[in-house]
Amino acid sequence: MEMLYHAALVIIVLMGLGTLATTLRQAGPYGRHMTPGQRFTMKARPAWLLFESPQWFSFALTFWLVAPPLAGPSGVMLFLFGLWQAHYVYRGLIYPWRMRDTHRQFPLIAVVMGFLFNLLNGFANAYAVGHADHLMTADWFTDPRFMAGLAIAVAGWLVNFQADTILINLRADGFTSYRIPHGGAFRWVSAANYFGEIVWWCGVGLMLWTLAGAVFVFFTLANLMPRALAHHRWYREHFPDYPKSRRAVIPGLL
Ligand code: NDP
Known part of the structure; x- marks a missing residue:
């Protein structure tokens, strides 16, 4: 199982590099970057539900059945399990339900890629959470990395x-x-x-303080930074009165 975990991490890094290389060009x-006349699409709302869903079942099945924590789940592990599930209940279920324009289409290829990525990422992070020594005792709750991470995560959310x-x-x-x-933060970034x-x-x-967590941070940056730059360029091209001081994604920097 450990080999599978490492293989999943390598694949996620390669997917991140591939995403970065392609999305920097296109x-x-x-959404607004969809190719006109794009074929093979489905409605955006079920598409979000479908491609985010593996983060629930892949994480849950790995954590409870496929590779459960050897000494049983600790309080810290249960907390992180709950946090992960809660985030994806929002992203996969509540967020699409809140969307206004329910006629929007989403390309099937993006659904397939998102599904595969989330399957791997859910597995890798559940395995890492269940097998990290530092997450086995309640001491981690008072570790500065955990406390700072929680404050940063809440602010970001x-x-x-x-x-x-x-x-x-x-x-x-x-x-x-x-x-x-x-x-909100649109005052500073697009x-x-x-x-x-x-x-x-x-x-x-x-x-988390795990390799899988770090790899996911890398993937998120590789995925979202180029898209943020593309949104920023798009706004500037389409709105002559677009606020000049606004940056793309990092306030004051980029
Ligand atoms: P976008 O900013 O591209 O779009 C968000 C939604 O708002 C879409 O429904 C879009 O409509 C609408 N919208 C965007 N800009 C405008 C505007 N100027 N005027 C009117 N409507 C607008 O975000 P994504 O769809 O890529 O992402 C949605 C959420 O999912 C975000 O919170 C994002 O952070 C998260 N996410 C996380 C990822 C990760 O790697 N962890 C990956 C991707 C997304 P339309 O679809 O018509 O453009």
């Missing part, structure tokens, strides 16, 4: 949730195109949702 083809809400509300009146988002997401996963990575 943003992932969904709040920024992300607020940004998701601002974007959703831009279409509250039935409008189906794009407007300039204002408020991709406030990705900024919050990146901060959240950096916080979670710190709380």
Whole structure:
């Protein structure tokens, strides 16, 4: 099983590098970057549910059945299990349900790639959580890495949730195109949702302190940074009055 874990990590790193190489040239083809006339698509709402779902069952099956913690799950492990599941209940179930424009399409290829990635990532992180020595005792709850990680993760989650809400509300009146988002972290960056997401996963990575957690942080950066840059360019091209001081994704920097 340990070999499978390491193989999963290598594949995730390769997927991250592949994503970075392709999306720096052409943003992932969904939402505003979807290729006109794109064939083989499905509705965005079930697509999100489908491709995020392995993070629940892959993580849960690995943690409880396939490679459970040898000495039984500790309190820290149960906390991290709950945190992971809660995040994906939001991302896979609540977030798509909150979306306004239910007619939006999502390319099938992105659903398949997302599903495979989430399957591997759920397995790798569940295995890592269940087998990390430092997560076996309650001492980890008071470790500075855990406490700092939790504070960073909560801050990131709040920024992300607020940004998701601002974007959703831009279409509250039935409008189906794009407007300039204002408020929250959009004051500083075009991709406030990705900024919050990146901060959240950096916080979670710190709380986990595992190789699988670090690899997922790398993948998140490789996936979201180029897309944030593409959103930023797109806003500047489409809105002549777009706020000049706004950066792409990292306030004051990028
Ligand atoms: P986007 O910013 O591309 O879109 C978010 C939603 O808001 C879409 O429904 C989009 O509609 C709508 N929207 C975006 N900008 C505007 C605007 N200016 N005016 C009106 N509506 C707008 O984000 P993603 O769809 O890529 O991601 C959604 C969430 O999932 C984010 O919180 C993100 O952080 C998270 N995520 C996390 C990933 C990870 O690696 N952990 C990977 C991908 C996403 P439309 O679809 O029509 O463009």
